[in-house]
Amino acid sequence: MTDKSHDPNQMTGAAMIVRALIDHGVQHLFGYPGGAVLPIYDEIFQQSEVEHILVRHEQGAGHAAEGYARSTGKPGVVLVTSGPGATNMVTPLADALMDSIPLVCITGQVPTHLIGNDAFQECDTVGITRPCTKHNWLVRNVNDLAKVLHEAFYVATTGRPGPVVVDVPKDVQFATGTYHPPRKSDVHVSYAPRVKGDAMQIRKAVALLASAKRPVIYSGGGVVNSGPEASRLLRELVEVTGFPITSTLMGLGAYPASGPNWLGMLGMHGTYEANMTMHDCDVMLCVGARFDDRITGRTDAFSPNSKKIHIDIDPSSINKNIRVDVPIIGDCGDVLADILQVFKAEAKKPDIKSWWQEIAVWRARNSLAYKPNRDVIMPQYAIQRLFELTRGRDTYITTEVGQHQMWAAQFYGFEEPHRWMTSGGLGTMGYGLPAAIGVQVAHPDSLVIDIGGDASVQMTMQEMSTAVQYELPVKIFILNNQYMGMVRQWQQLLHGNRLSHSYSEALPDFVKLAEAYGGVGLQVSKPGDLDGAIKEMISVKKPVLFDCRVAALENCFPMIPSGKAHNEMILPAEASDPAAAFAGGKALV
Amino acid sequence: MNQPASAYFIEDRHDPNETHTLSVLVQNEPGVLARVIGLFSGRGYNIESLTVSETESQKHLSRITIVTTGTPMVIQQIKHQLDRMIPVYRVVDMTLTKRAIERELAMVKVRGIGEPRVEALRLADAFRARVIDATTESFVFEITGNTDKISQFIDLMRPLGLVEVARTGVAAIGRGSEGM
Numbered sequence: 001m002t003d004k005s006h007d008p009n010q011m012t013g014a015a016m017i018v019r020a021l022i023d024h025g026v027q028h029l030f031g032y033p034g035g036a037v038l039p040i041y042d043e044i045f046q047q048s049e050v051e052h053i054l055v056r057h058e059q060g061a062g063h064a065a066e067g068y069a070r071s072t073g074k075p076g077v078v079l080v081t082s083g084p085g086a087t088n089m090v091t092p093l094a095d096a097l098m099d100s101i102p103l104v105c106i107t108g109q110v111p112t113h114l115i116g117n118d119a120f121q122e123c124d125t126v127g128i129t130r131p132c133t134k135h136n137w138l139v140r141n142v143n144d145l146a147k148v149l150h151e152a153f154y155v156a157t158t159g160r161p162g163p164v165v166v167d168v169p170k171d172v173q174f175a176t177g178t179y180h181p182p183r184k185s186d187v188h189v190s191y192a193p194r195v196k197g198d199a200m201q202i203r204k205a206v207a208l209l210a211s212a213k214r215p216v217i218y219s220g221g222g223v224v225n226s227g228p229e230a231s232r233l234l235r236e237l238v239e240v241t242g243f244p245i246t247s248t249l250m251g252l253g254a255y256p257a258s259g260p261n262w263l264g265m266l267g268m269h270g271t272y273e274a275n276m277t278m279h280d281c282d283v284m285l286c287v288g289a290r291f292d293d294r295i296t297g298r299t300d301a302f303s304p305n306s307k308k309i310h311i312d313i314d315p316s317s318i319n320k321n322i323r324v325d326v327p328i329i330g331d332c333g334d335v336l337a338d339i340l341q342v343f344k345a346e347a348k349k350p351d352i353k354s355w356w357q358e359i360a361v362w363r364a365r366n367s368l369a370y371k372p373n374r375d376v377i378m379p380q381y382a383i384q385r386l387f388e389l390t391r392g393r394d395t396y397i398t399t400e401v402g403q404h405q406m407w408a409a410q411f412y413g414f415e416e417p418h419r420w421m422t423s424g425g426l427g428t429m430g431y432g433l434p435a436a437i438g439v440q441v442a443h444p445d446s447l448v449i450d451i452g453g454d455a456s457v458q459m460t461m462q463e464m465s466t467a468v469q470y471e472l473p474v475k476i477f478i479l480n481n482q483y484m485g486m487v488r489q490w491q492q493l494l495h496g497n498r499l500s501h502s503y504s505e506a507l508p509d510f511v512k513l514a515e516a517y518g519g520v521g522l523q524v525s526k527p528g529d530l531d532g533a534i535k536e537m538i539s540v541k542k543p544v545l546f547d548c549r550v551a552a553l554e555n556c557f558p559m560i561p562s563g564k565a566h567n568e569m570i571l572p573a574e575a576s577d578p579a580a581a582f583a584g585g586k587a588l589v
Numbered sequence: 590m591n592q593p594a595s596a597y598f599i600e601d602r603h604d605p606n607e608t609h610t611l612s613v614l615v616q617n618e619p620g621v622l623a624r625v626i627g628l629f630s631g632r633g634y635n636i637e638s639l640t641v642s643e644t645e646s647q648k649h650l651s652r653i654t655i656v657t658t659g660t661p662m663v664i665q666q667i668k669h670q671l672d673r674m675i676p677v678y679r680v681v682d683m684t685l686t687k688r689a690i691e692r693e694l695a696m697v698k699v700r701g702i703g704e705p706r707v708e709a710l711r712l713a714d715a716f717r718a719r720v721i722d723a724t725t726e727s728f729v730f731e732i733t734g735n736t737d738k739i740s741q742f743i744d745l746m747r748p749l750g751l752v753e754v755a756r757t758g759v760a761a762i763g764r765g766s767e768g769m
């Protein structure tokens with residue numbers, strides 16, 4: 001008989017969980033306790049390698065972990081209890097699935113013998129989270145736990161990253177079993193994401209690129225996800241080819257906004273030049289983006305005369321919405337490296353001078369123009385000032401969802417990847433504040449700003465308390481237009497200006513609210529006071545709620561109404577070509 | 590005239606639909622069928638028929654056969670979406686291989702006496718259906734074949750006293766010596 005009591009790999013399920021986190025290099029864990037995870041909290045209490053950040057609502061833990069993941073490239077880790085703890089995590093899981101963010105979420109579950117009995121705080125966590133995770137597991141035997149935890153980290157972080165859930169019943173947390181460190185055989189043999197692109201397809205792509213007369217590069221969040229090297233390669237490809245480049249909301253920063261070939265963001269609120277270049281191009285190189293409806297507009301009118309190359313690690317992204325001519329399945333970084341190598345060896349920079357001349361005409365329309373105002377702060381101006389005054393600093397930006405998000409994307413110049421955290425696919429109001437907390441945990445000395453809206457920030461405001469507790473000096477920069485501005489804009493443009501329930505009635509006094517939490521509140525409403533207040537915000541070493549009162553009825557332009565084509569955008573009245581603005585306006589009546 | 594009060598532009602799509610039979614080899618683990626079915630309902634795909642059973646018990650492999658309809662682009666999506674599920678080993682579009690055999694089994698209960706009963710028996714014989722249960726006033730026939738053949742047989746039984754039918758759904762396998 002062997003004596004197992006001295007085997008260091010014999011431990012309880014709860015201890016295995018903490019051990020696995022350590023083995024995967026996890027330094028921070030966002031969570032909230034409850035009955036079904038108490039054994040794990042007990043283990044957390046007795047160690048110091050993993051720091052636990054206590055949030056105020058499980059949704060906050062999820063978004064904080066997303067911000068943490070996106071700003072570091074490491075998986076975000078969450079621990080929540082069964083039942084309501086798990087259901088509160090559904091929004092961040094769905095959010096992370098849409099935006100391909102690696103999350104490992106551990107949920108407590110009622111003891112195995114009670115599963116299915118409608119026990120206290122029981123819910124079918126794996127059933128509820130199945131469609132909003134990349135994969136999930138219910139662990140019924142403590143001896144499966146190590147394998148599942150290691151597989152969970154592997155699945156979350158490889159291939160197209162995404163959220164995973166490991167549901168651990170309380171009796172499994174108490175039970176003793178055998179732990180093992182991560183090893184290759186922990187992973188399903190059926191899971192083998194493809195990283196290298198097919199060499200034939202890469203040659204075809206290079207031939208297309210080399211023959212292009214009107215090319216465009218359209219990059220997305222996949223480039224950011226692939227890691228800093230992919231962004232470097234993307235920049236090199238732009239340099240070597242001389243092609244214009246645009247990006248999705250999720251891909252901002254992969255190519256610098258100050259770069260000469262930058263067209264601005266594309267899509268529903270993208271620039272005129274980006275969308276026209278997409279519409280009229282003859283060769284499109286899509287890198288790590290997925291042709292979603294906010295990008296394509298009406299699909300049958302999307303870039304009708306181009307040959308399309310699509311690089312994506314997920315085969316299901318290929319030909320989902322738009323038929324492409326040269327699909328390349330693989331990691332953006334690997335495929336970009338191969339394309340560059342072949343291009344440099346066999347092709348030369350195509351002459352696209354006349355294409356750039358056309359683009360210059362589109363650029364000259366100045367589609368982001370807005371009417372300056374001396375008395376009220378224009379929201380665009382507020383972002384421009386925020387950008388200027390934080391330029392050159394080590395800054396991370398998160399956002400909520402709405403007009404302010406789009407203005408942030410349009411007017412804040414992102415120079416580096418991993419600096420921009422926003423809820424793109426799911427469009428989750430309430431994302432930005434907890435995401436900023438996650439970013440600040442990972443980068444304690446950086447300047448972390450959540451560009452928020454008056455309605456959105458109220459969805460997860462309680463996390464101010466977390467920020468205060470952990471001395472995380474996040475800056476919540478609220479563009480307060482006293483409306484759910486984006487909803488109001490759609491109602492104005494598409495629903496006869498019937499402003500049904502989009503007014504932010506009974507807003508709190510954000511300054512007092514900040515103070516009540518133990519943070520700092522600032523308010524400005526005059527353009528002349530803005531710079532001083534922003535500087536003050538930056539210098540304060542505490543969490544700040546910045547109530548920036550902006551013009552209430554400003555709309556976010558350009559805009560492609562959903563279901564319209566790229567060349568049917570509505571430009572702001574201030575754009576330099578009045579005919580275009582008029583043509584756009586006509587579409588609305 | 591009732592004009593809609595809101596200005597919206599919703600795209601219509603009218604590509605023709607095709608029917609495809611997919612064979613999916615999966616790890617037989619809890620929840621795997623729920624994942625597959627959830628994919629179809631969650632993404633609005635059609636399931637015409639679905640069969641599943643463990644086929645290699647030592648390796649814990651199950652084979653799911655799904656008959657689905659959709660535009661060519663949707664069918665391709667379905668295959669990719671299935672393929673990227675963690676416990677899925679392989680997805681083969683049996684319809685595209687053009688070398689697949691498809692079979693279904695049905696049990697068909699018919700009640701009647703006299704001439705209709707004799708006629709039912711005669712037709713069953715013509716369709717190579719076997720009698721697997723009989724009373725003085727009823728038969729249960731077992732019939733295998735492709736979906737069309739079974740549907741045709743059931744249609745013929747209807748006026749002869751069809752009571753109920755149990756069908757297994759389609760199982761498919763490729764011709765020749767190679768496995769999937």
Ligand SMILES: Cc1ncc(C[n+]2csc(CCOP(=O)(O)OP(=O)(O)O)c2C)c(N)n1
Pocket residue numbers: 400401402403404405427428429430452453454455456457479481483484485486487
């Ligand atoms: C959780 C959630 N509920 C509803 C919506 C729909 N929605 C999109 S933008 C928006 C208004 C946002 O208002 P605010 O935060 O003030 O931002 P603004 O548009 O005014 O800048 C709403 C309600 C959403 N995106 N997320």
Ligand SMILES: [Mg+2]
Pocket residue numbers: 402453454455479480481482483484485
């Ligand atoms: Mg607002």
